[in-house]
Amino acid sequence: MHLYEVLRRPLITEKNAALQMEGKYAFEVAGEATKPQVKQAVELAFKVKVIGVNVMTVPGKERRIGRRNVRKPSWKKAIVTLQPGDRIEFFENV
Amino acid sequence: MKVTNEKTENSQTYLMIEMDEAEVEESTEKAYRKLVQRVNVPGFRKGKAPREVLERHVGKETLLNDMLDELVPQAYEKALEEQEIEAIARPQIEIVQTDPVIFKAVVPLRPVVTLGDYHSIRLEQELVEVTEEMVDAVIEQLRHQHATWEPVERPLALGDLATLDVESTAEGEPFINQKGAQYQLMAESITPAPGFAEQLVGMNKNEEKEFEIQLPDDYTREEFAGKKASFKVTIIEIKQEYLPEVTDDFAAQVESETKTVEALRERIEADLRTRTEARSKQDFEERVIEAVTDISEVKYPPVMVEVEIHELLDDQARRLQMQGLTMEQYLRAMNKTDEEMHEEMRPIAEKRVTRGLVLGKVAEEEKIEVSDDDIDAEIAVMVESAAEDRRQEFKEILDTPQTRDSLRQTLLTRNTVQRLAEIAKGLKEIDTSLKEEEK
Numbered sequence: 001m002h003l004y005e006v007l008r009r010p011l012i013t014e015k016n017a018a019l020q021m022e023g024k025y026a027f028e029v030a031g032e033a034t035k036p037q038v039k040q041a042v043e044l045a046f047k048v049k050v051i052g053v054n055v056m057t058v059p060g061k062e063r064r065i066g067r068r069n070v071r072k073p074s075w076k077k078a079i080v081t082l083q084p085g086d087r088i089e090f091f092e093n094v
Numbered sequence: 095m096k097v098t099n100e101k102t103e104n105s106q107t108y109l110m111i112e113m114d115e116a117e118v119e120e121s122t123e124k125a126y127r128k129l130v131q132r133v134n135v136p137g138f139r140k141g142k143a144p145r146e147v148l149e150r151h152v153g154k155e156t157l158l159n160d161m162l163d164e165l166v167p168q169a170y171e172k173a174l175e176e177q178e179i180e181a182i183a184r185p186q187i188e189i190v191q192t193d194p195v196i197f198k199a200v201v202p203l204r205p206v207v208t209l210g211d212y213h214s215i216r217l218e219q220e221l222v223e224v225t226e227e228m229v230d231a232v233i234e235q236l237r238h239q240h241a242t243w244e245p246v247e248r249p250l251a252l253g254d255l256a257t258l259d260v261e262s263t264a265e266g267e268p269f270i271n272q273k274g275a276q277y278q279l280m281a282e283s284i285t286p287a288p289g290f291a292e293q294l295v296g297m298n299k300n301e302e303k304e305f306e307i308q309l310p311d312d313y314t315r316e317e318f319a320g321k322k323a324s325f326k327v328t329i330i331e332i333k334q335e336y337l338p339e340v341t342d343d344f345a346a347q348v349e350s351e352t353k354t355v356e357a358l359r360e361r362i363e364a365d366l367r368t369r370t371e372a373r374s375k376q377d378f379e380e381r382v383i384e385a386v387t388d389i390s391e392v393k394y395p396p397v398m399v400e401v402e403i404h405e406l407l408d409d410q411a412r413r414l415q416m417q418g419l420t421m422e423q424y425l426r427a428m429n430k431t432d433e434e435m436h437e438e439m440r441p442i443a444e445k446r447v448t449r450g451l452v453l454g455k456v457a458e459e460e461k462i463e464v465s466d467d468d469i470d471a472e473i474a475v476m477v478e479s480a481a482e483d484r485r486q487e488f489k490e491i492l493d494t495p496q497t498r499d500s501l502r503q504t505l506l507t508r509n510t511v512q513r514l515a516e517i518a519k520g521l522k523e524i525d526t527s528l529k530e531e532e533k
Contacts, residue, residue, distance in 0.1 A: 013137035017144050090150075 006033045006041035010090045011077065023082045029055070031076050038078045046088045052081035097173045105203045105395040111173050113165065113195040121168075125160035158192060170199055180204055183397045202395030207455040210389025217385060217518045219378040224366045232362045233340060236348050243333040249296045250332055252279050256294065257331040260286075264309065264323040274330065287313075287323060294327065302328045379511050382518045383449060386456065392448045402443035403436060457510040464505045469498050472505060 011026040019026065029038055035053040042050050060072035082088070095117060100108040126145050135143040135151045149157055166187060174181055179201055186200040243255050250256055255278045262269040270286050279291040287307045297303055304326045313319040338344050345358035352358040411421045425435060456462075473492050480488040491497075 011137075012147060014139060014142050017138070017147065 001030065001032060001037075003037065003041045003044055006030055006037050007045060008075075010088075012090060019079065023084060023086065024079050025082065025088050026077060026079045029076050029078045031057075031074075033076065033078070035078075038080060042080050042088075048086040048088060049083035050080050051083050054079045054081075095169060095172065097176055099177055102203070105205055105393045106397075107177075107179055107201045107203060109173055109177070109179075109199045109201060110190075111169055111197055111199060113169060115194060117169070118161070118165065118195050121165035122157065122161045125157060125164050128164075129157060129160055162189060162192070162195070165195065166197060169197075173199070174201070183395070183401070186397075202397045205392060205394035205398065205451050207393075207451050208391040209452070209455055209459065210386070210391075212386045212389065212456065212514065213517055215382065215385045215389075215514075215518045216520060217378065217381055219515075219519065220374045222367060222370045222374050224363050224370065228366055229359055229362050232366065233359070237337040237340070237344075238335070240344070240347060241335045241337050244336055246332055246334045247299065248332070249298050250279060250294050250329065252281050252291065252295060253335060254279050255333040255335065256329055257333075258294075259328045259330065260325060261327075262286075262323055262325040264318045264321040267318075269318060269323050270325075290325070293325070294329070297327075297329050299329055299332055302326070375515075378518075379515050382514045383453070383511065385518070386514060387448055387452050390452050390455075392451050394447060394451060398447050399440065399443045402447050403439045406439045406443055406446075407435065453507055453510050456514060457506055460510070460513050462506060462509050462513060464502045464509065468505055469501050472501055473498075 006029055008028040008030060011028060013026075016024075016026040025042075027038070027042075029041075033041075033055075035055055038053050038055065039050045042048065055076055055078045058075050058077050060074045063070050063072060095114060096112040098110040098112075100110055102108070126148065129152065130143055130145075130148050131141045133143070133148060133152055134140060135147060138147065143151065166189075170185060170187070173179075180203065181201045182204050183202045185202065188198045188200075190196040190198055246254075255276060258275055258277055259273045260275060261271050277294075279294060281291065283291050287309055289307050293303070293305050293307070304324065306322055306324045309318050309321050309323055311320045338347075340355055342354045345352045345355050348358060349361060352361050407421075410424075414421060414424050425432065430438075473489065476492060477485050477489045492501075
């Protein structure tokens, strides 16, 4: 899979905004992406140095649509730690 | 903050105000803190979004505008203080640029009134004369009002009242069609068309006549202006006016309190006198104010006129509303736009502003004041005019701070005008010289 397909979108939330203070940035990434791929993708896209990647699968939640229970798809979240001093500016929050 | 006083003209000062970065930053921070409490940013609880995130979410413009709203009034106030300028109304503010923030403010200043030597104004109040002829004219009018109309068998003459059927067309269009219409023949009458009355003169009862009249170009009903109208008129009845003789009976009929012709004449004369006197007094006061305004120089900022125009328009809107019309309907009926109406009011507004300022200044010079007692007295007078059982209620309506305030204004103006009138008649000077003699 191509590196450009790895990062889906940055996650901009209150919690992640707090993490950014420690140089940690969160993204939704492709389900089949691996830690090294995420590292490469972030370094390429934002021209920064990544010193650590944590990934986790966020389980989809059950939603009730009408009478049926529907499970939203699970997705993968990655939290990357940047080299101290590096910053990412999210210009587009898509 | 840097304030440059560019120029002062027309009673307004042009200020150029440049803000320091720190001041801008402080205001931005304030604006952010206010805004963030209101805005919902996804992913954040209310009030928790950091400034960058919020800025991106609502757009830089919004925050900038909020910042300016916060910053400009404050800076303006401070600038006024610094420059020791006394403003009388809200300024016109124009943002020149935002980085760094520079804005222009046009500050309306207190109007400057330089009174001319109004003590030297000498005007004569027109003498009121009630002549016998004037009384006669009124009596003649009364006779007409109390006249009786008797049917007669003779050709129609001017002054008669005819009952008639009329059918008419103007170039094919139905014009006037009425049965049993009452029509008084007057020589100069232009209804329904000029020359209509003359055409009828000499006609007999039950006679039918057809004739044509060229309607004038400025005819009141536009759609018929300049057209040729053909009339067919049938006379049904002719009545002649019988004027009552001027007798004591007539006098009693006109006014139950006047039993004789003599009493009626006196009554009419007294009425005429009060009316003409009031008119002449008003006219005189008008001229005095005019004279004072003419020799005085008044400088005021244009906003005052704008405010006055708005007041005038509001007044008019209120009057229209009482007739059940809206301003929009009125404008459409008059075929005018909002702006035209606005401009039309301008000369009136200018005059009112100048007058108000001049009178205010005179009141100040002459130390004319209205005390609470004066207002109480005025309210008492107004209450007098109300019906007995409603007086208490009426008094309560009047005795509010707002009406008291406006009454104060009215009284002040009235007293000032009165003083001016006295001065112009030369009465005031005699007063003061008398006082000096007493000393």
